[in-house]
Amino acid sequence: MIPSFRNDILATNDPHKNVNPDDNLLFQLQCLFSALNQSVKQSYNPKIFCHAFKDWDGKSINVMEQMDVDEFFNLFLDKIETVIKGTPQAKTIAHHFGGVYANQLICKDCPHSSIRDEPFLAINLQIKNKKSLQQCLSLIHISEPTRPLYISYAVFCL
Numbered sequence: 297m298i299p300s301f302r303n304d305i306l307a308t309n310d311p312h313k314n315v316n317p318d319d320n321l322l323f324q325l326q327c328l329f330s331a332l333n334q335s336v337k338q339s340y341n342p343k344i345f346c347h348a349f350k351d352w353d354g355k356s357i358n359v360m361e362q363m364d365v366d367e368f369f370n371l372f373l374d375k376i377e378t379v380i381k382g383t384p385q386a387k388t389i390a391h392h393f394g395g396v397y398a399n400q401l402i403c404k405d406c407p408h409s410s411i412r413d414e415p416f417l418a419i420n421l422q423i424k425n426k427k428s429l430q431q432c433l434s435l436i437h438i439s440e441p442t443r444p445l446y447i448s449y450a451v452f453c454l
Contacts (some may be wrong), residue, residue, distance in 0.1 A: 302329045304388040308380050322379040324348040349375065366418060373417055393417050 306329055310322050317323050324345040331340045349357045351371065357363075363371075377389045397414040421432040 297332070298392055301388060301392045302333060304385045304392075305329055305376075305380075308383050308385045310379075311382055312379065318344055319348055321345075321348045321350070321375055325376070366420065369418055389417070390415070395419070 305322075306326055308322060308326075310320065310326075312320060312322065315323075324347075328340060328342060328345050331337070346359050347356045349372070351357055373389050373393065377386075380386055380388065394415055394417050397416055399412045399414055400409060401411075402409040419433075419436070421429075422435060423432055426432045
């Protein structure tokens with residue numbers, strides 16, 4: 297659990313208060329976080345949360361169907377981001393889970409370069425036969441020769 301994320305979710309005033317609490321994702325997530333944080337019990341039954349958590353088609357999530365973790369994570373963050381839009385906590389998803397790739401193109405034949413930032417919420421890493429997270433992350437840096445950049449800067453290099 298990320299305490300600051302939990303606190304942001306708990307501090308969010310629900311803009312959809314008029315929705316039935318059983319169908320209100322934010323309310324059910326707040327109930328889940330509250331129960332896990334404040335209860336002396338070591339577990340929480342997420343049945344109502346699962347009912348409130350809808351898939352891309354608007355149907356309650358089927359807990360008997362296995363979902364890829366990346367697919368679930370993206371769906372979950374998208375749904376939470378949607379329900380907290382317009383609140384002071386609207387940027388909490390990007391703050392807690394987001395990052396930025398720096399996509400840098402360097403001309404092979406001249407000193408010109410271009411950097412473009414690309415935001416992300418998840419990084420897919422190759423972990424098989426890797427000993428540490430740092431080793432996995434080191435593989436993200438990929439160097440590829442590119443000709444299109446040379447062509448686009450060729451006019452400036454003359």
